[in-house]
Amino acid sequence: MGFFSRIKAGLKKTGAVLNTDIRDLFKSEGRLIDEEFLEEVRGILFRTDMGYDSTEALVEEIGKKLRGRVVQLEEVVDVLKAKLKELMHQPASPIEYAASGPTVVMVCGVNGAGKTTSIAKLASQFRSEGKSVVLGAGDTFRAAAVQQLTIWADRLGASIVTAPSGTHPATVGYQTVEKALADKIDVAIIDTAGRLQTQSDLMAELTKIRAALAKALPGSPHEVLLVLDATTGQNGVSQASKFADAAGCTGIVLAKLDGTAKGGVVVSIRQQLGLPVKYVGLGESHEDLAPFNPDEFVDALFSDVLAATA
Numbered sequence: 001m002g003f004f005s006r007i008k009a010g011l012k013k014t015g016a017v018l019n020t021d022i023r024d025l026f027k028s029e030g031r032l033i034d035e036e037f038l039e040e041v042r043g044i045l046f047r048t049d050m051g052y053d054s055t056e057a058l059v060e061e062i063g064k065k066l067r068g069r070v071v072q073l074e075e076v077v078d079v080l081k082a083k084l085k086e087l088m089h090q091p092a093s094p095i096e097y098a099a100s101g102p103t104v105v106m107v108c109g110v111n112g113a114g115k116t117t118s119i120a121k122l123a124s125q126f127r128s129e130g131k132s133v134v135l136g137a138g139d140t141f142r143a144a145a146v147q148q149l150t151i152w153a154d155r156l157g158a159s160i161v162t163a164p165s166g167t168h169p170a171t172v173g174y175q176t177v178e179k180a181l182a183d184k185i186d187v188a189i190i191d192t193a194g195r196l197q198t199q200s201d202l203m204a205e206l207t208k209i210r211a212a213l214a215k216a217l218p219g220s221p222h223e224v225l226l227v228l229d230a231t232t233g234q235n236g237v238s239q240a241s242k243f244a245d246a247a248g249c250t251g252i253v254l255a256k257l258d259g260t261a262k263g264g265v266v267v268s269i270r271q272q273l274g275l276p277v278k279y280v281g282l283g284e285s286h287e288d289l290a291p292f293n294p295d296e297f298v299d300a301l302f303s304d305v306l307a308a309t310a
């Protein structure tokens with residue numbers, strides 16, 4: 001499946017809410033765009049977890065372009081799509097590769113967000129591009145996490161650096177980058193233990209891990225990816241701001257987008273934090289990761305609404 005059909009399948013739940021509800025606004029021949037209509041659209045957009053600012057920006061745009069006119073569904077959808085694309089615009093390349101030497105990617109997030117799965121997916125993607133990969137098992141608290149990552153490394157043909165339980169994760173990060181340098185490995189992906197954004201000591205630890213990577217290879221980490229569970233909707237936005245402060249996040253991997261009707265949170269993250277969504281997780285297999293492309297995301301989100309009226 002190409003990106004479009006995969007993301008369309010992944011966005012089924014969000015799309016269902018959005019498309020059915022918007023279509024329902026147009027039961028008769030066209031609809032007058034007045035305050036009542038705008039209020040109804042506001043409610044629908046809000047339910048997809050787009051957040052206050054994005055919802056207001058979209059409603060305002062519809063008002064500005066169409067207020068006082070009787071229009072068809074397509075015209076409203078066109079305005080929504082154009083504005084959404086504008087709100088989410090971001091650089092095309094998901095990963096900022098190092099100019100030379102290994103590219104170092106640090107991965108963080110709350111417990112159960114989908115970090116390990118996302119690391120496996122990223123490793124799989126890099127391997128399919130012919131890149132060599134080393135994983136750093138930085139979750140030294142949980143033996144199971146190390147085990148799981150080791151299984152993925154074997155399966156995907158990646159190297160792995162592990163350390164005895166209780167080793168400081170910054171040490172594992174440092175050693176992983178050292179190995180990448182020594183063995184001329186293209187990409188080092190450093191796992192970190194899950195933590196809550198309210199645990200200030202653990203958040204400070206992220207700053208230390210980051211510093212250790214920079215010490216092992218100045219200029220690294222090249223990417224610090226925060227894995228967010230899309231099903232948490234707006235909660236993800238507050239998580240992201242804390243992680244961004246502590247770890248200097250460069251982008252988001254939005255996991256579990258397939259399991260939620262809250263896919264609109266993508267818009268909110270971009271708007272409120274300025275952080276690009278770099279990848280989306282669309283299932284549990286190591287192949288279920290897609291680089292995020294805002295234009296295709298928007299087209300996929302609204303594809304059913306137009307198909308139904310075609």
Ligand SMILES: Nc1nc2c(ncn2[C@@H]2O[C@H](COP(=O)(O)OP(=O)(O)OP(=O)(O)O)[C@@H](O)[C@H]2O)c(=O)[nH]1
Nearest residue numbers: 111112113114115116117194255256281282283284
């Ligand atoms: N449907 C779906 N499930 C996912 C996705 N990503 C991860 N999962 C599932 O979410 C659960 C948690 O994923 P993990 O990768 O173990 O999460 P983690 O953040 O590493 O967890 P901790 O190490 O406990 O902090 C697992 O059951 C995964 O299979 C996704 O994109 N879609």
